[in-house]
Amino acid sequence: MECHRVHILAFVxxxxxxxxxxxxxxxxxLTICRIAQSRLSEAAADAVKKLLPHSADxxxxxxxxxxxxxxxxxxxxxxxxxxDTPDHLCTYQYNRDCxxxxxxxxxxxxxxxxxxxxxLLSYGSTASQYNLTEALLFLSHFMGDIHQPLHVGFxxxxxxxxxxxxxxxxxxxxxxxxxxxxxxxxxxxFYDSNVDQLVNAIQKNITTEWADQTKxxxxxxxxxxTCPDIYASESIKAACDWAYxxxxxxxxxxxxxxxxxxxxxxxxxxxxxxxLAATLNRIFG
Numbered sequence: 001m002e003c004h005r006v007h008i009l010a011f012v013x014x015x016x017x018x019x020x021x022x023x024x025x026x027x028x029x030l031t032i033c034r035i036a037q038s039r040l041s042e043a044a045a046d047a048v049k050k051l052l053p054h055s056a057d058x059x060x061x062x063x064x065x066x067x068x069x070x071x072x073x074x075x076x077x078x079x080x081x082x083x084d085t086p087d088h089l090c091t092y093q094y095n096r097d098c099x100x101x102x103x104x105x106x107x108x109x110x111x112x113x114x115x116x117x118x119x120l121l122s123y124g125s126t127a128s129q130y131n132l133t134e135a136l137l138f139l140s141h142f143m144g145d146i147h148q149p150l151h152v153g154f155x156x157x158x159x160x161x162x163x164x165x166x167x168x169x170x171x172x173x174x175x176x177x178x179x180x181x182x183x184x185x186x187x188x189x190f191y192d193s194n195v196d197q198l199v200n201a202i203q204k205n206i207t208t209e210w211a212d213q214t215k216x217x218x219x220x221x222x223x224x225x226t227c228p229d230i231y232a233s234e235s236i237k238a239a240c241d242w243a244y245x246x247x248x249x250x251x252x253x254x255x256x257x258x259x260x261x262x263x264x265x266x267x268x269x270x271x272x273x274x275x276l277a278a279t280l281n282r283i284f285g
Contacts, residue, residue, distance in 0.1 A: 024144050024180075025179045025180035026065050028144065028179070029061075029065045029140075029141060029144045030061040030062070030195060031195065031198060031202060032140075032147070032269055032273045033061040033063075033144070035272075035277070036277040037059075038203065038277075039273070039281075046284075047284040051123075051132055052133070060140060064141055079100035079101065080111070080142065082109055083097050083108045083109055083152045083236075085153065086154075090237060092233045092235075092236045094111075094229050098111045109146045110229060110232050112142045113143060116136075116138045116142070117225050117226045117283065120132060120139065123284060139279070140276060144272050146228055147235060147275075148179065148268065149178060149238040150175050152236040153175075153236070154239075154244070159239075160173060160174035160177075161173050163248075163249060165252070166252045167181045168254055174243065177253060178265070182261060182262055185258055202266055202269055202270050205266070205270060206270050206273075210267075217271050217278075218277075218278035219278075225282045226279040235268075242260075242261050243261070
């Protein structure tokens with residue numbers, strides 16, 4: 001689904017500049033983590049501060065793309081960033097879809113969220129055998145990935161990575177449009193190319209336009225700590241309703257596509273941030 005599948009040999013040296021490797025892109029992940037950190041309980045904020053590397057200066061957002069940066073060192077982690085679903089069914093089922101290309105079960109972004117949530121629940125135990133700093137960074141990143149609609153896309157096109165389009169005059173793949181281009185264009189047009197202004201605008205909408213929805217976003221049934229199956233089901237629906245809709249090979253995507261899809265991108269960023277915070281609050285108390 002991501003550029004590591006197609007370009008892993010050709011672009012290892014370009015890890016830090018190849019834009020396709022980032023689910024949501026750096027600014028999308030930063031936005032989700034900044035929103036989440038602003039909503040943490042005192043106990044969760046303290047735990048996050050202790051687990052973050054010193055270089056982060058207690059800014060979760062600054063490390064929210066760490067999981068993308070280590071994919072070429074941690075080769076095993078590449079499959080954990082996405083879910084492939086059957087073409088055009090527009091549905092997700094964990095038992096059917098959460099597996100890697102070799103058929104190994106639980107190796108998908110939903111399985112990864114479950115795994116790293118479980119690891120973090122051992123926080124405070126002297127018997128913990130896990131690297132909880134890495135668990136925090138993986139969980140924070142994967143909660144972002146699962147809210148990007150094309151990270152729960154169709155198998156044959158690798159979540160839009162094989163669909164060539166033009167974003168205005170620039171050649172891109174559809175997956176990259178959703179990872180980066182919609183957010184970048186919004187920042188340029190509406191936020192003075194300043195990601196902090198984007199974060200502030202989404203946070204304002206969380207407390208106003210979406211205020212009556214946030215409790216529903218936060219809630220997991222059966223007292224679960226996190227519920228990635230819900231997030232994945234929402235993403236494949238959004239992929240069908242918005243990302244793939246009206247797009248064919250060679251489509252030119254301009255204002256009609258950008259302005260009609262931007263609300264979905266903003267909503268998914270908001271939901272990702274609110275849900276990451278809710279998950280961390282349930283983990284750490």
